[in-house]
Ligand code: 4AD
């Protein structure tokens with residue numbers, strides 16, 4: 001390829017070289033009575049842009065002046081020189097420019113009128129969200145994608161380094177891992193011959209006849225790859241899955257999506273303690289990786305979202321996460337209520353699930369940092385979690401890792417490895433034993449203690465960027481009412 005990426009070019013080391021670059025115009029400024037053009041070009045490989053100086057007389061000068069400004073795509077060849085300007089170290093003195101694609105009038109504009117939705121320097125996240133197809137050209141959109149990439153790469157590096165195998169778990173499944181009834185159904189009912197394509201086959205009793213479905217049964221989109229990855233962990237030892245998960249949860253919060261990505265490691269021959277340690281090590285690895293690899297983007301987020309972001313991340317990468325028993329968490333909240341803290345929901349007692357305001361009190365006020373809560377009451381957790389032997393009232397070997405502002409970022413547990421206890425638990429939550437017989441088999445044939453967790457990838461990105469709305473850290477956010485292209 002003949003062009004060089006700006007990421008490689010934008011250092012003083014390239015001064016004196018001849019280079020061809022290509023990218024999209026961030027701004028064009030004319031000077032010297034229109035005989036000079038300063039073009040700020042960016043190609044998305046990094047946050048910074050390159051100043052291209054285009055003088056009258058060089059090939060492509062007049063096309064450049066008529067390119068329509070911001071958003072146009074341009075290729076330029078020239079010499080890299082030290083920049084006399086104070087905003088950049090280097091610039092490209094062009095000897096040749098080509099406008100590959102000008103910015104043209106939008107569909108709802110008068111013919112010929114120039115309009116580009118991202119023409120201004122700064123846009124609110126809301127404006128960018130409304131232009132998801134152009135968002136990657138913005139500083140926010142592109143910085144998010146680069147950090148996402150760095151974190152995905154660091155994830156594979158981390159687990160690969162520890163000898164974990166990456167297992168591809170299915171997106172279409174009949175199992176509802178969390179049992180929270182939040183599964184999207186994937187229904188493709190096949191009409192009988194001669195029937196209209198939209199006819200819904202029914203049983204004699206009038207119910208939808210899922211046996212006529214494409215898959216021969218009712219299926220859905222996965223809410224978690226955990227149950228599937230467990231089958232591999234209890235055969236191959238340490239495994240992980242990393243893919244999209246789906247939840248038909250009608251929440252309009254800044255930390256919920258209907259489609260989000262989850263990293264789910266699963267370890268054989270492991271306990272809750274191993275699980276907590278892995279979660280902490282993984283989190284620290286990710287934070288250190290972005291600190292060393294995404295400094296420019298973090299500097300941008302620091303200026304756009306959160307003062308002191310990198311200092312916060314540095315302390316996150318080095319501090320030990322305190323561990324708190326669920327019972328003690330309840331005690332702390334009860335004391336807070338007694339001391340007059342004004343929770344919206346004051347119905348705190350042993351046995352209730354924590355709301356986000358309670359979690360945030362623990363992270364933001366009490367610990368001023370992340371905290372892991374362990375050993376939750378059995379009744380507020382999923383059926384697959386290991387019952388703590390002898391616990392009374394019964395608790396399970398579960399852990400949630402909470403971080404300030406966001407709340408739960410990781411949820412995990414040791415898994416129930418005792419066949420009878422698992423079957424009993426499934427019955428209690430109303431699961432048809434037949435539907436999980438394959439899962440019970442993992443306990444029937446060579447059961448081993450095993451543990452794992454799920455980390456919400458978008459919440460991790462929020463944590464390291466300080467971006468406050470989860471819809472801004474995924475390229476194509478899906479939430480109630482929003483699922484365009
Ligand atoms: O706590 P959750 O529901 O746990 C599980 O799904 C387990 N099966 C994971 C496992 O043990 N393998 O979800 C795990 C994490 C949460 O801590 C949160 O970070 C994220 O997934 N998450 C969401 N992220 C964005 N939008 C949503 N609607 C989310 N629901 C959960």
Ligand code: MG
Nearest residue numbers: 400408410411
């Ligand atoms: Mg959870």
